Amino acid sequence: xxxxxxxxxxxxxxxxxxxxxxxxxxxxxxxxxxxxxxxxxxxxxxxxxxxxxxxxxxxxxxxxxxxxxxxxxxxxxxxxxxxxxxxxxxxxxxxxxxxxxxxxxxxxxxxxxxxxxxxxxxxxxxxxxxxxxxxxxxxxxxxxxxxxxxxxxxxxxxxxxxxxxxxxxxxxxxxxxxxxxxxxxxxxxxxxxxxxxxxxxxxxxxxxxxxxxxxxxxxxxxxxxxxxxxxxxxxxxxxxxxxxxxxxxxxxxxxxxxxxxxxxxxxxxxxxxxxxxxxxx
Amino acid sequence: xxxxxxxxxxxxxxxxxxxxxxxxxxxxxxxxxxxxxxxxxxxxxxxxxxxxxxxxxxxxxxxxxxxxxxxxxxxxxxxxxxxxxxxxxxxxxxxxxxxxxxxxxxxxxxxxxxxxxxxxxxxxxxxxxxxxxxxxxxxxxxxxxxxxxxxxxxxxxxxxxxxxxxxxxxxxxxxxxxxxxxxxxxxxxxxxxxxxxxxxxxxxxxxxxxxxxxxxxxxxxxxxxxxxxxxxxxxxxxxxxxxxxxxxxxxxxxxxxxxxxxxxxxxxxxxxxxxxxxxxxxxxxxxxxxxxxxxxxxxxxxxxx
Numbered sequence: 297x298x299x300x301x302x303x304x305x306x307x308x309x310x311x312x313x314x315x316x317x318x319x320x321x322x323x324x325x326x327x328x329x330x331x332x333x334x335x336x337x338x339x340x341x342x343x344x345x346x347x348x349x350x351x352x353x354x355x356x357x358x359x360x361x362x363x364x365x366x367x368x369x370x371x372x373x374x375x376x377x378x379x380x381x382x383x384x385x386x387x388x389x390x391x392x393x394x395x396x397x398x399x400x401x402x403x404x405x406x407x408x409x410x411x412x413x414x415x416x417x418x419x420x421x422x423x424x425x426x427x428x429x430x431x432x433x434x435x436x437x438x439x440x441x442x443x444x445x446x447x448x449x450x451x452x453x454x455x456x457x458x459x460x461x462x463x464x465x466x467x468x469x470x471x472x473x474x475x476x477x478x479x480x481x482x483x484x485x486x487x488x489x490x491x492x493x494x495x496x497x498x499x500x501x502x503x504x505x506x507x508x509x510x511x512x513x514x515x516x517x518x519x520x521x522x523x524x525x526x527x528x529x530x531x532x533x534x535x536x537x538x539x540x541x542x543x544x545x546x547x548x549x550x551x552x553x554x555x556x557x558x559x560x561x562x563x564x565x566x567x568x569x570x571x572x573x574x575x576x577x
Numbered sequence: 578x579x580x581x582x583x584x585x586x587x588x589x590x591x592x593x594x595x596x597x598x599x600x601x602x603x604x605x606x607x608x609x610x611x612x613x614x615x616x617x618x619x620x621x622x623x624x625x626x627x628x629x630x631x632x633x634x635x636x637x638x639x640x641x642x643x644x645x646x647x648x649x650x651x652x653x654x655x656x657x658x659x660x661x662x663x664x665x666x667x668x669x670x671x672x673x674x675x676x677x678x679x680x681x682x683x684x685x686x687x688x689x690x691x692x693x694x695x696x697x698x699x700x701x702x703x704x705x706x707x708x709x710x711x712x713x714x715x716x717x718x719x720x721x722x723x724x725x726x727x728x729x730x731x732x733x734x735x736x737x738x739x740x741x742x743x744x745x746x747x748x749x750x751x752x753x754x755x756x757x758x759x760x761x762x763x764x765x766x767x768x769x770x771x772x773x774x775x776x777x778x779x780x781x782x783x784x785x786x787x788x789x790x791x792x793x794x795x796x797x798x799x800x801x802x803x804x805x806x807x808x809x810x811x812x813x814x815x816x817x818x819x820x821x822x823x824x825x826x827x828x829x830x831x832x833x834x835x836x837x838x839x840x841x842x843x844x845x846x847x848x849x850x851x852x853x854x855x856x857x858x859x860x861x862x863x864x865x866x867x868x869x870x871x872x873x874x875x876x877x878x879x880x881x882x
Contacts, residue, residue, distance in 0.1 A: 344714075348723070397600075397601075423815070509702070
């Protein structure tokens, strides 16, 4: 009986492992094929698409030469780093501040305001992009990194996340700090912020990754080629003629590398940040 | 002089008082909400009753809404709805199963699988879309055609080909590739909250693996499923960039791959019909909110609050 059960179990495990391995291979296939394609001349990719055939006679690292010598790529890369850094820092600071307010105090309109937070979680940017664009024009922020950054510094998911995170801190703790002479703001900056480090890591990676990969809004706001971010710049190379494919494909692969390295180092924080919305109280 | 110092001290102590501090804390959100969400939404409503031309605006009543269903709008809505339904049908059950597999004690190399499944979520839509456009290329040497070629099938024009299902298939593959891993993570964190004892006592009572799955795992994962469904509906109805990338910047042959937001983008940025674009946006907002509220209600989300 137990012998039979064990053998059925291993058969089940075998099937599960088989499914997982096949899926893993399928998921890795696009990565493999794009890396392979980046070693081939752009004209060749345009003509043949990307496949799995390895043909050493036409393969070289030549495309990557553009990544390091093409001035556009360097500029876009730098712009992306700048925007990602500023946006992440500002979003974390503002959302933690706001999230603390929601978590620690009772005040009039609190519920109404929190419903607003939940409501805008369900309003895709795409819906309001026309009037938002006009607003940014009127504020004279077109073609400026601030036009890209400002509309999303009070984004709902980080606020929600920090509120949930801080709800676990007992309020007696605050009263003790008040008795010791702290005012409301020094409690936040001196006592709470240091306690929030793990949540900053998780949200920072989430916000940073979204900012690094963000495409639609920077595409709308940024006008000049030298101001573009990396995804928008790469997108601008997508012409029907395929004359820029050398830079496009090598640049694409190169743009994935930093984030994959970060992911391998900070896996836990990545996953915690990406799945933050699913947290239950 | 003395008076002035006192009053500024009064303001300072008011700002630092426990009564005012909460409003200071939430102020940045209130400002951002009014400026970057409420104002655009109201402005959208107003513009949807107008004909907006550079330099002049004309009130045209409900004309935009009457004209809403002309042109490619119906096609776009149909595409978005079909896409949303299929993604929800795939991106909920498959990640549940995979999460259960990854959570099982017998599975070897769990962390490696987790990392691999999650990798596509790190890639920008530009790079992902571009890669899949080349994989789904119509040339016989493109990845998918070369694979089906091994089985003797003729090369297929996947994107915008004669049969609409090939386009949906490509979009769906891209979407599943990007999001399966993220949904698996949601379910894995949901699974951590289910106590091991439940399974043990069910096993003692003679419940098999399937029974344990259907009577314990599935019901207890319901909050996670509610959340995943909500973001899938939201993401599906607002999908735009994936199809734009697959079709190389908005040339949708015969309206294939055109989504609601794709249509909105075309109206607003390519045809300068901003009023009509706003009407389309509000339609989408209403549908997304309605579907999600119904979904949350059916799942009993409001009763638990």
